[in-house]
Each structure stands twice: as structure tokens, then as C-alpha cells.
Amino acid sequence: MSEPLSPKAFPVSWDQFHRDARALAWRLSANGPFDAMVCITRGGLVPAAIVSRELGIRLIETVCIASYHDYQTQGGLQVIKTIADSVRALGDGRKVLVVDDLVDTGKTVQVVRDMLPAAHYATVYAKPLGRPLVDTFVTEVSQDTWIYFPWDLGYSFQPPIAKDAKG
Numbered sequence: 001m002s003e004p005l006s007p008k009a010f011p012v013s014w015d016q017f018h019r020d021a022r023a024l025a026w027r028l029s030a031n032g033p034f035d036a037m038v039c040i041t042r043g044g045l046v047p048a049a050i051v052s053r054e055l056g057i058r059l060i061e062t063v064c065i066a067s068y069h070d071y072q073t074q075g076g077l078q079v080i081k082t083i084a085d086s087v088r089a090l091g092d093g094r095k096v097l098v099v100d101d102l103v104d105t106g107k108t109v110q111v112v113r114d115m116l117p118a119a120h121y122a123t124v125y126a127k128p129l130g131r132p133l134v135d136t137f138v139t140e141v142s143q144d145t146w147i148y149f150p151w152d153l154g155y156s157f158q159p160p161i162a163k164d165a166k167g
């Protein structure tokens with residue numbers, strides 16, 4: 001992996017992600033019930049599995065969006081698959097829960113908000129720029145932090161924080 005561009009790293013383990021996604025479900029339990037969930041792939045797939053299990057949501061749709069084509073660099077936002085008519089038929093999105101792993105600049109969530117303006121938007125993590133675009137989240141990190149998700153990580157040697165310390 002190349003040198004990180006963001007000065008701060010926020011690595012998340014599977015255990016921590018499961019706990020944080022459950023915490024999101026607890027918060028959302030006060031806002032439901034929801035008739036359907038829309039998951040923003042790919043990052044939203046994992047929290048969608050956990051939240052839908054906790055809240056008993058069985059109708060799950062995807063909206064497939066890619067915007068970070070290069071590591072830590074946002075490119076043109078591509079909507080690869082839009083929301084199915086069966087979910088759009090539920091109206092403007094009232095009683096629909098939209099889930100993603102995180103909101104950063106907010107551009108991804110904004111595209112989905114334009115499709116379903118009245119839905120409830122939830123992410124596990126949020127950065128300050130994108131935070132106003134989501135209704136519920138669990139943990140906020142600073143804008144210059146990069147979140148490393150467990151599905152993107154492997155075990156490797158970590159150099160000590162102090163530059164002159166020996167590993």
C-alpha cells in the first residue's frame with residue numbers, strides 16, 4: 001500500500017465494526033419501523049447485513065455508486081445501478097432506511113438523497129463535511145482522518161510511533 005495521504009489513520013477491526021454497526025441499529029430502532037432498506041454498495045453491504053438483522057428488515061435494495069477510484073482520491077461519481085422501481089414505488093422514501101459505511105464529503109449520500117428525499121440516512125462513521133447530510137451516525141472522525149475498514153486490511157509489521165525507537 002502506498003504512503004497514506006491523510007495524516008491520521010483510524011483502523012477498525014471486525015469486532016469494533018460489528019459493535020459500531022449494532023450501536024447504529026440501536027439508535028435507528030427509535031426512528032423506525034422501516035419498510036425497506038437501501039444499501040449503498042459496496043461499503044454499505046456490511047453494515048446493511050448487521051442493521052437489517054437487528055431491525056428485522058427483509059426488503060433490501062442496492063444503489064451501486066463508486067467515487068473513490070484511486071486510494072484516498074475522489075474521482076467522478078459513477079452510479080452503476082440505480083434504485084429498483086419496487087422500492088421507488090414506496091414513494092419519496094418515507095419509511096426507507098439508506099445505509100452506508102461512512103459519509104466523508106457527503107457527495108455519495110447527496111446523489112441518493114436526490115433519488116429518495118424523505119428517506120432516513122444512516123452511516124456508521126461520519127466526517128464533518130458530510131455529517132449534515134446524514135440523519136443518524138455513530139462515531140465522528142476529523143476530516144483529515146482516513147478510516148481503514150477491516151475488509152481492506154491484513155496483518156503487517158507496524159513501525160513504532162517514535163522515529164528513533166526500534167521495532
Ligand SMILES: O=P(O)(O)OC[C@H]1O[C@H](OP(=O)(O)OP(=O)(O)O)[C@H](O)[C@@H]1O
Binds near residue numbers: 069
Ligand atoms: O462522502 P463521500 O466523499 O462521497 O465518500 C463516502 C463514500 O466513499 C466510499 O465509497 P467508494 O466510492 O470508495 O466505493 P466502495 O463503497 O465500493 O468502496 C464509502 O463507502 C462511501 O460510500
Ligand code: HPA
Binds near residue numbers: 147149
Ligand atoms: O476515510 C475513508 N475510508 C475508507 N473509504 C473512504 N471513502 C471516503 N472516505 C473514506
Ligand SMILES: [Mg+2]
Binds near residue numbers: 044
Ligand atoms: Mg461506498
